[in-house]
Amino acid sequence: MSRPRDAAATKAALLDAATKLFGERGFDRTTVRDIANLAGVNQALLFRYFGSKDALFATVLTTQSRELLEDSPAEHLLRNVLLRMLEEKPRREDHPLYAVLRSSHHDSAADLVRRQLGEEYARALASLTDADDAQLRADLVLAWIVGIGVLRTMFGKEPLAGADRAEVAALVTKAASVLLEHTEPG
Amino acid sequence: MSRPRDAAATKAALLDAATKLFGERGFDRTTVRDIANLAGVNQALLFRYFGSKDALFATVLTTQSRELLEDSPAEHLLRNVLLRMLEEKPRREDHPLYAVLRSSHHDSAADLVRRQLGEEYARALASLTDADDAQLRADLVLAWIVGIGVLRTMFGKEPLAGADRAEVAALVTKAASVLLEHTEPG
DNA sequence: CCCCCATGTAAGCAGTTGCTTACATCCGAC
DNA sequence: GTCGGATGTAAGCAACTGCTTACATGGGGG
Structure with missing residues (x-):
């Protein structure tokens, strides 16, 4: 039964x-x-x-994360991930980052998966710039996303935790574009 | 015995x-x-x-947290905090941040870190810009620093974890200056 | 119809955990 | 000296953990 x-x-x-x-x-x-x-x-x-x-x-x-990565073309990935992270009522279970953050493993299979995920996000972000140190720049942008998630959901830091999504996204994308822009020929 | x-x-x-x-x-x-x-x-x-x-x-x-006190002139704060976060080994005072991040529950612990982050760093960072949303911008920069620390020390994400400190600092300060710049009169 | 295996269940095992208890032993006050 | 509390030790308890095993059961194919 x-x-x-x-x-x-x-x-x-x-x-x-x-x-x-x-x-x-x-x-x-x-x-x-x-x-x-x-x-x-x-x-x-x-x-x-x-x-x-x-x-x-x-x-x-x-x-x-497969879902999120597959649904977002690279040029929108940053914005999509950001907005997801900034949802009004942060449904923690919605983003694998939260599971990862709350579970720091230095052994086990989960650690491997975390590594792979980081690589996938970083690779997608790195494709947005043609700078020599594209990978490093991508890591920095990824770090920013992670840090915003940490301050908002784990520490509840104000004013960030209660800030307007669009405003935050605008500030971040503006500053991040400095790192991820393509060099213009001429 | x-x-x-x-x-x-x-x-x-x-x-x-x-x-x-x-x-x-x-x-x-x-x-x-x-x-x-x-x-x-x-x-x-x-x-x-x-x-x-x-x-x-x-x-x-x-x-x-009682040991955590660092006085830097505001203009050099970002660079100082960054370089410190990029040190090979996290300092003793940095441990509460990681201890809390690695420990999933403990609300009082999160309160403690939040207060420190707010009073020590965010306030100083906020003084670097005269924008209306100075506090929010400061939080975002702070989030970046924290995120970099997480990727480096908790995730061991390469190439960020092994990157040259000065190079990282240069990239971050360049991008962060977009958020922290003073509006030029005229 | 009946058989068989995919599915679901109940119970328990071995190891680990935070914490307690009952007991030695040292040292200073008198 | 000796008494008593502060300090250190060994052992174990009860609860919880991930995981396994032995067993019901129902439904589809022969």
């Missing part, structure tokens, strides 16, 4: 619950029992379908 | 070990046994002198 026998729905429920809890509490403070309860699923199924808590975390990160 | 009977030294050893480990691993991934071992102290003493792991964490943060 109880659950409909539907593996796909069960997996999805687990992934949703994990996404929410990892984003809100971080990896360590989220237990597999919490995830299973929120999903309304027996916790043994979590291991059947995802293998381990680490693997589930990795799956959460990759699926989340 | 073993330890000299010196409560003050024991407390100090525990506090030092806790400071180091909380900063490196965060609250959750640091165990009281780790702290006691690093301090060379029986773990029962940790509870005798600090009450609980939570209380020890709070003590670490408050103790450190």
